[in-house]
Structure formats: structure tokens, C-alpha cells
Amino acid sequence: MKTVHLIQHTHWDREWYFTENDSKAVLYYFMEDLLQRLEDDPTLGPFVLDGQTVVIEDYLSVAPHQENRLRKLIAQGRITIGPWYTQSDFLVVGAESITRNLLLGHADCQRFGDAMPIGYVPDSFGQSAQLPMFLQQFAIDHAVIWRGWSEHNVPHSEFSWQSADGSKVTTAVLPWGYGCAKWLPDDPQHAQKTLEPILAKQTRFSLTDQVLLPNGNDQSPFEYRVPAMLDQLNQQQDQYHFVRSSFSQFFQALENSNVALPEYQGELISPKYMRIHRGIFSTRVDIKQLNARLEQTLSQHLEPLLALNWRLGLPYPQYAVDSIWREAMKSHAHDSIGGCNSDRVNAMVKNRLESGLEMAHQLIDLNMKMLAEGISARQDGKKIIIFNARPQASTGLVELTIFTPEQDFRVIDGEGNECRWQIVEEGRQDMSIIVQELSNSTETTWYRKCKLLLEVRDIPACGYQTLYLQEGVSAGFNSETELAVKLENEWLRLETDERGVLTLTDKRNQQIYHNILQLVDGGDAGDNYNYSPPFDDWLVSNEGFLVSVSGTQGSLQSSLTLNWKMAVPQDLAARNERRADAQLDVSMTITLAHSNAWLDVNISVNNTVRDHRLQVLLPTNVQQHIHFADQPFGLIERHNQPPEMALWQDEQWTEAPVALYPMQSQVMMFDTQRGLCAVTEGLREYQINENSQDTLAVTLLRSVGWLGQANMPYRPGRASGMVLPSPDSQIQGMHHFKLSVLPMNNGADKSFWRDVERARGHLHAWLATGWSRFRTNPHGRVFPPHYSVLSWDSELHFSVLKKAQHSDALVVRGWNPTAQPLPYGTVKANGKITPVTLAETALQTHHEAVPTCAPATFAITF
Template identity: 35%
Template sequence: MSTNKKAYIVPHTHWDREWYFSTEESQVLLVFTMQQMLEQLENDDGLPCFVLDGQSVMLEDYLSVVPEDTDRVKALVESGKLLVGPWYTQTDQCVVHGESQIRNLLWGCRDAERFGGVMKVGYVPDSFGQSEQLPQLLQHFNIDKCVFWRGIWEGICANTEFVWRAPDGSNVTTAVLEFGYSAFQGMKAMDTHLDGIDQKMTERFWPGERENFLFMGGHDQKPWQTETVEAINQANETRPYQYQLCSFEDYFASTATGTLPVIESEMLYGKYSRIHRGIYSTRYDIKKLNSDVENLLINQLEPLLTVANQFGLKYPYGLMEKNWKQLMQSHAHDSIGGCNTDSVNSQVKARIQAVRENAERLKEITLKQLADSSTKGKDGEYVLVFNPLPYSRNVQLELELVLPTRQFTVYDGEQRVATQSIDCELVDINAIVQDPTTLGDERFRSWYRHTVLVSLEGLPACGYRNLKIERLADAEEAGPEKAEAESQAEKEESVTIANDALSVSVDMHGTVSLSCLVSGQYWHDLLTLVDGGDDGDNYDFSEPHADYHVGFNTEAENIRVCHGPLRSEVRITYHATLPADLSERAEQRCSVKQSLDVVLGLAKGSEQLDIAIEIDNHVNDHRLQLHVNGDFARAQSIADQPIGLIQRGNDESALSLWQQQQWTSCPMPIYPMQSVVAGETLQGGLAVMTDGIREYQQYDDSIAITLFRAMGFVGKPDLKYRPGRLSGLPDASPDSQLQQSLSFRLALYPFSGSAYDAGLCQRVKEWLSKPLTLHNGVVQRFMIAPPMFTAPEAYSLLALNQPSVTVSAVKICEDDTQSVIVRLMNVGTEAVALGELPAGWKVQQVDGMERIVGDITAESVVPAHGMLGLRLRK
């Protein structure tokens, strides 16, 4: 037989834990699939291996109900026949936090090692886009090979094999699944499968000639066909091509030889396979909840537990593993993408909410233990303030206090703290205290819940200190100062709030202007709210063929300004009459009155403008965007990605080709971000920070933040931007219309110079990493035993004095309670030396598994666009 073409076939199954079916349904199918697969691997010597979709959670799901097969699984993993990992779940790479992706590999590799070995290939068969930094992420775990399907076209690389290089220089040898992961689609006769393989090798659509081809012998939730080995042996005798069942390592050993092209790019293009950029904004409610929980775990709880561990409060490894794994079970591409049936999306949301509840209680109890221990024996009432970042900070933050008085004073040591009252409400103390009898006669007094803004300086680096609360009689000296509210008179042209850095004005029509007093930059008509139609589905935004855009407006009587000693605000109610659905939009008919509230906030000393938006959505099939009209110098953006920043344009060249070349979907300049996107001006630029909003769109003259989009189907056929068949299923998805109240939090930060030198990732990290507070007063959710350890009244764990790097994580090492892991990122274009190391610590470099790979000195560097893991031990 001819040997000029050879099919390398990797046995596998692609396993969505949930999609149009639930995880419970999936687990039943998995039991039958795994039992058959184990028997086949044990008894068929011609079957070299089987890939468990690159995710170790499949073994966890299986052995949780068939634990008696643990030894069988271990024997097959140790022999190299059952290939497990390196991921825990097949994570999305675009909307999931970079630290979450690191933990996904950490737990995937750890679990695979427990069974006998890790498949050292970054296998991502169905992720809706590949991050530019995936090679660095994989190399952080000593993985030097990658296999993926979606996102590439010959405009990036004409080869299906290449060296993929991340911006920091990390390389992985990469193979593209030219034909996807479904060479054995369905339970068809093997001759039919092989006919399909032959046809693909003959009529391949990727440019260039080649002899070796990679195929995945399997499909979605597909069991292995027992006749495969015999059919392959027979085909090698009767068919014109050669066929080999193999592992990825076998394929790379045979094909990835010689000099391969070097490619540096993200993979977000849908020429040969749909990329579904619309998932970045599908089900904003789930995206926001997930972002909140990621921030809770990474930016609050882990640093808090690390500090508490120093005093002997045992690190809760089991709880944290449970929280991370349960969260990552919602990070698979379909799960977090929201492209599921409503019933499955509700399970995804419930799972994330369960993690939130567990983590919040763990945070609350740990704060209470620290608060009790650090003020033991002291008279008075205290508030513990914890700074999770490893450098000293000056902050404004909100405190919630429940006191039997309207008036009080806050002291930081001997210094009286500047305060501003936000809210004060009368509460029934008997309804919010577990055991009111512990209050004695005070339970009969009037109690108040205060929300108060305080300004603090020099919070300890990765540490805490206690503020003292002095209650005042209501007739005594005034307590927290209140903001003064002013009505906007119709005859006034505008209202203004300002500090030493910024000035913000809003005219009587709601037009917002911003001045940067430091750089001299000025933006008029900076923000525009635009509502347009969405004829897409849970996978993709698609502009209706007959779209109609509607803007939001306001009048002077709907604008209020509040000037305060610490923070001033402008509150605006905008309104519009919108089309109720696509049919009304096609007729340019508007029947639904829709309002939304915008609060522009400016804190004393702040260099950024805070924006809060609230809407109770009453409209179907639409997308709401906030256009930032930044007078940008070019149609380019700089956004954060899982590691560092990436610069993007408006995809003009790809947009000009997609219809002519019959791409699977339009390469709309809709992009993912982690939490910040910026445009550069002639003098500097303007950055938009977001909390849980993951999508922006690049226009020629603006950057539009997609607040949310609402649509009513899992999948629809023949979309304007995605012609042909539907994606997913044609199921109705009314919950995805998001007929509910939605809140959004953003901030604008003007900067000078280059976006890469503006410290954007550091700034957004600080913005999201709010200090934690606990009023150690009468209101506690649970009664807990007194702490068994002693802690000082104030404490700092460690300080890193390198302002040019961003702290990605501070946590206890998974294998050593005496070691602290700190992960750093350098988003700049030059390597940065660490400089002075934390005093009293031995510092070493670690990989993603938190294993030591070398020593660290003051001269050690964090590479440009790179990350560095540190392990600190006293």
C-alpha cells in the first residue's frame, strides 16, 4: 500500500460535563463509558492508549461512584495507557481569570499524579479561542506541547504544526486539529469512519501539501468502538493510505521534526471552526457572579488565610480544594460561556453561588478569629481592617457598623479618622442578633446600621490593624459628616465634581465631560449609552438585518449632585423608549419605556472616576453598550489577558475576507478582557476598568463596553454574522433574556505615556482587591469558640517593594504550611529586577506546581510580559 499519506489517530472521547444535559446525566453515561473503556484497555493489546479529554475531573466523577475501580485506573495511568490531565476541567481561556486557569492546571496535574502520571500535552480541543499567553501558562507547568482546534487560520500560520511563542518567550510545539476532534463521529461502521478520514486527507482545506495528518478517534460523549483495532489493521492492508492508533507524543515524535515556523498570536478567528466571541457577554449574571467569587478567593480569602496561618490558625486545605474545584467545574467552555439550556445554566449559577457561600463564611469566621485574638484584653469596640496586597496602601473604604447611637467617632490609633456618612437606618436588634439576651438592657435601645466611608493611610502590607469605635450620645459632638445633596436647577448649564486630579461635569442633557488636571487631557461627550438589537443566540451576537439603535437621554431634573468631604457624586437617571423585541426593532417601533441609573463618583485624592450603572431590564433581544468616546489616536486597544496585556486592532483585514472565503463566522472586532481595556491618545490615554464585565468592541472612534446582551435561544441558524447551521440546539432560552435587575461597576483612569507603562494591571488589581473589614460588635452570623492563638493588634506578613510588577496571588503552599507562594506578573516591555527581597524570608523560584526550581536574589528578574512564582519560608 502507498505510504505517502498517513493518518495518526488518537483514541479519545470529548466529554462535556454539562450542556443540553446536566452533570448528573453525564455522570451516568460516564460510568458506562469508563467501564467499557477500562476493560478494552486491559484486554486489547492493539489499543495503545486512550485520552480522557485532557481533564482529570472525569476520573473524579467516575471514582466518586465506582471507588472499587481505583486500583484499575491507577494501573492503567501508570502504564501510560490511560492518559489523564493536565487540566482539571476544559477551562475557557477568555473570560475565566488567569489565576483560575493556573489553579485548573495545578489541580489537574496534582490529581493526575495521584493516579500515576500527567499527560504532558496542553490539550484544548474545544475552547472558544486560545489565549496568546497559553504557551507561558503551559510552560509554567513544564508542558512543552500543545494541541488545539479553534481560532487559527492561515493568516496567522500556513502550517498546522508550529512553535507557538508567548510574549515572554515561552515556547510550546503545537499541532492544530485541522479536522476537529470528531474523526469517529457517531457510532458508524468503521469503514465509514475511515472513508471520512481518507476523504479529508485527499480534499484537505488547509493550504500546503503534507504527508502526516492528526485525527482524533472519538466524538462528544462517545464510547470506544471495540472493532477499531482490527479495522485499522485491515485498512493498512487494503486501503491506499496508512493508519496508526497513537498518543500525541507518538505524533509529535514522527511529525514535529526539522525547523518549524514560530508564531506569536492569540487564536480568535473563525475561518475553519466557529469561535463564538459572543459568549463573552452571554448571561452577564453568571459572568458577574463568577468574577465576584474569583475575586473573593484570589484577592481576599487566600491572603487572609495565609496571614491567619502564621498565628496557628490551621490552613483549611480541604475547604479551599473543594471551593476551587467546584468553581472550576463551572469554568468549562460551555458552562461559563452560558451556551447551555436554561436548566443547566441554573445549575452552573447555583454551583458558583455555593462556592460563594462557603468562601464568605470562611472569610467571616477567619476575620472574627483574628479580630478576637488581636484585641483580646482590650477595652472598647474595634473594626479589623485587612489589606490583602503585599504593600502598604492608602485607601478609602466603606464600613458597616451596628450601634445603639446615631453618633460615633472612628480612631486609628490616637488619630481621628476622616469619615463620611453614606446611610443610617434604624434596625430591630432582636431580629439580627443571634441571642439578644447577651446585650442585657441595651437590647431595648434604638439601634442603627451605619454605612460610613473612611479614609485610611498606611495600611500594613499583607496584614491588618484595628480601628477603635467610640460611641457618642446623640446630643454630643457631631459624628460622621454627611454629603450635601443639591438639585440640578433647570437654568444651570452643568454640575461639576472635582478633586486635585480630575474634574467631571455633566450638562443638563446628561453629557459627561472629563478633565485630567495633571496631564491636561480633556474629553467632551465621553460616555454614550447605545441600545441595539441582538438577533444572535447564546453563542454569538449577531446584528439584526434590520437593526435600529436607540440612545439614552435625560433632563436637568433627573440629575443630582452630592458633594462630600471624602467623595462626591453625580446621580443621573437616563431614559429611552425601546423596541420590545426584534419585530418592533425591524419596524423602528418603540413601545417599552426603559430607564437606568448612573452614578459618577469621585473620591478625594483619586485619579480615577468610578461609574455605577443599574437597570431593571424590560426588553428582549437587545444589547446595551457603553461607548467610551476617548478621542483615541488610532483604532487600537490594549486589554488585559490571563497574563499581562495584549494590543488589538479592528480586524479590518480579516473582515474584508470572511464572506469571500466563506468563513464559518464573521471576525467582528469583539474581544475578551479580564478587567481593563485602554485606548491611547496623542498625550496618553484612557483606561476602562470593569468588575465582572468581560467584553468590549473596537470601533474606529471609540471603545464600547458591552454591559449585557439578551437573547432567547441556545442556538439559531443563518445569523447575519454566522451563516449556515445553528450552533448548539434550537432550544428556547428565556432566562437568557435577563429580564431582571442588573448592576455594573466600572472606572475610568486617564494616564500619560504608553498603556504598557501605565501600571494598568496593578491599578485594576488594587481596585478589585478591596481591604476586608469586620466590625467586631454585636452582629455575628455564627457563634464560634474563642481563638486558640494570640495575634498582635497590628501585623504585616511581608512587603514587596517593586511597584512595576503586579501581584497575581498570595497563598499558602499546597505541600507546606510553612511556605507562602507569591506569583508576580510584569506587564511591561522590559524585564524588571525584584530588588530588595522581603526581610526574614528565604525566597526561591517555583513552577506552577509550587515546586522549587531555583534560588532568588535581588537581581532576579520578572521577564517582560511574564510571570514569576516565588516560594517564601522563614
């Protein structure tokens, strides 16, 4: 007899085709009913509150008077909560976001009771290979998942899932979803007929006689009559024994069965039984870019700066920072960050991210102002603070914007040595917008606005250095730029012909990359969930549409700017008729710094057409069957073409497993002789086309006009979501994209990884002008002209420096981006240094080296 574990739950989307306001209104009545039913019948429960504590936060925001009732039921184990703050999509959001999600989710659970010790991920659009690692770092040994699994990954729905670093969790799949047993009849006879096909499917891949039966659905009322009905069924048949259960009880029964579980390592992105919607990686790219910018601003700038200032005696606004993270995570659910929502919801998601950036930037500005205020000047001029978030001393280039009435100026360090700079952009600025005291003036005060590239050296690790801007003084070097027709330095050469076709030469090994950075525009007949090529697509490249090429060579870098006016179809109808009745204006500026072995690429697109997708191509001419992309805290190897493409139609998969993949910010293809790597800012999708498997195609944008549509080539059958128009998802208007292109002359060696880390950039410059929109009283503290919180001699990539969540300690984190173990290196700080987990608890087992795809975290107490 099979034991069927009844799991009663709700799945709570905060927003989708409805808004979070709609959701809160429904949640009020749902929770009122749930609490009352559980109180009236003490035999009911446990009830799973979707594994995310934001549901509690939302409910108490509209019913704060019910907190004690809720607390009592949680304490009794009748309602199980956590471990997450929100149910995120793990293939799109960043590693620090996933970490904070568990950290803040556990903090909420500690306020209300114990966290459910299950990595419950019921609806992520695919599963990250890193999920076991994240869970183990928070002492969670079990996971329950849905989308992304099939028997082609592992033959059974229960298995031991291992991350590349060796972390393992016992995993159970809900092969037919969290709603497979929703809305069961109250009558045992009717229920038995309903359950027969459900249980036949549920047990199809089960390894043991222990079976999960999830009873609940999206925002559905508590089916409180189901347990009693199943008790009656127990008396009427002997094929199944139904028990009122929990995920923890299920895993205990699974363990007691003493069955050896199959093992699996890797991601789960198979759409055989349920769609994973591969198009969400590029849907609403404006939202993806905002989210990436906010994640980077928080973890790579704001938190390290606050940590530094805290060590200098300034306050650390922990709750303000947590608030920004929480608002960001409310935008991280699979629908929210996927952009597969109504236009109204996408606008709310975007607003949350923009609001988070506003607050983060204001905190940065205020803290830089307070830092500069405490530094005693060693030279004349305005102080420039160069802040280095990384735990290694840094030398390189940093951007700085200055406003000055003078034609001449120079920048010097504390010893009077001059720093080189280059003006990369210049204009005029109405200073009444900048200086509050001028806002009521009857006359406009105009200054030069100069965006500088500044060369800096030996900026202290996790610290700062003070430079000085002296106006009205000539620079001691030639700051003029000259015209250029190609880009060249010690390592690379980039040339263009009269058509704008670019050729890159790696001078280190004389490898040549022809037609690099080509732009290709194609049709998109899909929706917010999935990219879908038209049945007969018409691809248009930028070749033949060049309008102008200009180049400059300066003291620090050289650049080429190419402008195209691409004749493209206005929409799908025009594309079907091969009618180029619209124009796509595209500008690309490629920069080669004299000190860097990579290209920085800025692309601007005025998107005035619809139903299309624009990609930039990186032809590698590498004859390999695999490539690599980054994932949260690591690297993943993928096939250029998934082998399942040969069988998906015969097996009637829900969606084609096309080579349309997610990344955090990096994708690369290489062999021992050559290769290319792209490091992007907020671009989360790339593709490898079946007909050009040596080419990386990075998606810049895609424009669609529907939330859901039916019968697409890559996704046959029903529409996903709702068949609703979403004209805002055509994302009309100006868009700006950034990526760096790194040629690989010796594979993924140490030099390459150092360049990847440098290309991401961790230097920040701030000019102390004395102007401010907001005034604060002087803090009265005195700071040194240069300072370092700590240093870490390590090859690991930097993730964050922050104050510990629950103690007066600092936390510094790096991660291994490579495919091999790396040494930890040495952390040096004026305090006690302790290895800790992502949960910021003492690490019980310490490897001799940092495994691949693993973070390394240290806490420093003073």
C-alpha cells in the same frame, strides 16, 4: 507515505443542553464499556480521557468500586489522564483559575499515575496568547488545540507557539476538530472511502508526513474495532500508514522529521474554519460577574487572609479552599462559563458559583472573627480590622458597614488619632436578622445601618491594622455632605448639562472627553453563542430621557447620580417597527474620590425588555489603529478593526471576525496626548465599532431567548448548539455593574499602572461586633494590633498570597501588566525565599527582570 497517528479519545462535556446529572449517568456506562474493552484486548489503547481529571472524579462518584480497575489501566498507560482538572475556556476565566486548574489537575494525576504531558485544549472558544506560558510553567512542551487557528495566523497546522514572555510550545492544530474521524465504519472498504476526504482535509495544512487522526466525539462510545480495521487498511493501500498512537508519540515523530517549524506569537481567535462564538463574552453577564467575584474573593481576600492567620498559628483549611476552586472550575468549561447552555444548566452553573461565594464569605467571616478575638485592644470601642492583601503597605479608602443605635460615632487608630469617614449610604436594620440572640424576641430592635467610606493609612503589607469604633462620641471633623452639581478634584473635573450629557476634563493636560459614559441600547437577534445585530438595527441612546440629576460632596469623595427612563422597543418585533413601547430604567452613580485620578461608575439597570444589548461608550478621540486589553497575567495589543473583515465573506468563514473582544477586566486606547482606560468588575466584553473606531464600547448586558439559531448576519448557516428556547437568558430584573474610568495623561506610565492597581482595590474592613450566627470556642492565642506576613517592593500587580499546595510554605505571586520588562523588586520575609513556577516547583532559569505578560512567584519556607 504519510504516517497517520490514530488518537482514540472522548470529548466529555459535563453539561450543555443536558445537565451534569445526565452526563454522570452516561459516563457510568461509557466507562464500564471502556474498561471492559481495554481489559479484554491488551492491544487496545492508549485512550485519551479528554485531558481533564474531573472525568475520573465524576465516574468514581457513581462507581467508587471501580477505582482499582481504572488505576491499573492508567498505570499501564492504556488510559491517559490530565493535565487539566477541567477543560476551561481560556478567554473568559481568570489567570489564577487557569493556574489552579493545572495545579489541581496535576495533583489528581499524582494520585492515579502520570499526567499526559500535553496541553490538550480541544474545544476552547479561541486560544489565549498566554497558553504557552501556562504550559511551560508546568513543564509541558507540547499543545494540541482546535478552534481559533487559520492559515492567516500561521500557514501550517504544526508550529512553534510563543507567548510574549518567550515561553514556547510545539503546537499541533486539529484543523477540523476532535470529531473529524468519528464513527468510522468497521469494514475496511467502507472505511477507506470515508477516510479519503477526511485525510485529504487533515493533510491540507500539514507541514510533514506525520498526521493526527482523532477518533472520538462528544460522549461517544469507544470505537474499539477501529484499530483492527486500520491494520487491515495498511495491507490494502500504500498512501497512508496507520499507527496506534498517542499525542506524545506524534510529537516525537514530528521532532524526528527534523523539519523547522514556523513560529507564531499571539492569540488564536480566527473563526475561519470553526466558530469561536464571540458573543459568549457577554452572554449571561450575571454568571460572568459571579465568576469574577468568586475568583477575586478567593485569590485576593480569602487565601491571603488564611495565609496570614496560618502564620499566626490558626489552621489553614486547604481542602475547603480547594473544594471551592474545584466547584468553580466545574463552571469554567466553554459552554458552562459561556452561558451557551439550556436554562436548567445555566441555573446549575450559577448555583455552583453562588455556593462557592457563600462558603468563601463564611470562611472570611470566621477567620476575621478569630483574628479580632486574639488582638488585645489598645483603645475603647469595637475593633475594626483593616486587612491589606497586597504585598505593599497601602493607604486609601475602604468600605465598612456598621450597625449602631447611636447618632454619633468616631473611628480612631491605636494611638487615638481620628480617622476620617463619610457615610455613602444609610438605612435601618432589623437586628434580629443579624444577632442570633434577638431572633426569638417579640420586639423588633432597629439600628442605623451605615455604609461608610473610611480613610486609612499605612496598612501593613500582606497584613492588618486595628482601628476602633467609638459609639456615642462625636467625630472631630465635619462629616456632613453638601449638594454638588459637578465632580472635581486636583486632577479631574466632570460636568453634566441639562440633558445629562457628561463632559470629563483631565486638568493635568487640559484634554476634554465629550459625551463620556453614554448608554446605547440596540437589538440583539442572536443566541447564547453569538451577538447578532438585526438586519436593520435601531439604536437608542439615553440622551433625551433624563429624569433627575443629584450630587453630593463629602469629606472624602463626591458623587453624581443620574436617572433615565429610556423609551426602547420591548422586543425585536417592536424594534423592527421602530416602536418604543417599553421603558428601560437606568441609574448611574459616578464617584470621584478626592485622592484619586479616576472615576468610579456604578450602573443599575432594571431589565424589563427582551432581545437587546446595552453598552456604555468611552469616546477617546484617539486616532490610532490599535488598542490594548488585559489577558491572564498580561496585556495584549489588538487591531481596532480586524483586517480579516475584508475577506471573511469571500472566503466563506464560519463566523465574522468582528471587533468584539474578550478582556479580563481592562481595556484602553491612548496616544501620547490623551486616552481612556476602563477597569471593570466582571464585565468581560468590549467592542470597537467600524464606524467609530476611537470609541470603546463596554457591554453591560445582552438579552436573548434562544440557545441556538440559524442564519445570522455575523454567523451564516446552521444553528450552533441546539435550537432550544432559553427565556432565562433574557436575564430580566435588576442588574448592577461597576467600572472605573481612568483618563491617561502620559500614556501607560508608572503612575497610570499604580492607579490601575489601586482602582482594583485590595483593602478589606471588618467590624468585630461580638455578634455572630455561629459560635466557636476561644482559640487562646494572642495577636499583635498590627502585623505583616511579608513585603514586596515591586511594581508588579498582585495576584495571590496563599499556602503552598503540597508543603508548609507560603506562595506569593505578582505579574507584569505592562508592555515592558519590570524589575522583580525585593521580597522581605522571615524565611527562605525561593523563586518558583506556577506549579510551585523551583524555577530553573531566572530572568534579570520580569518579562512582559509573565507572572513572578516566590515560595517562602519558615
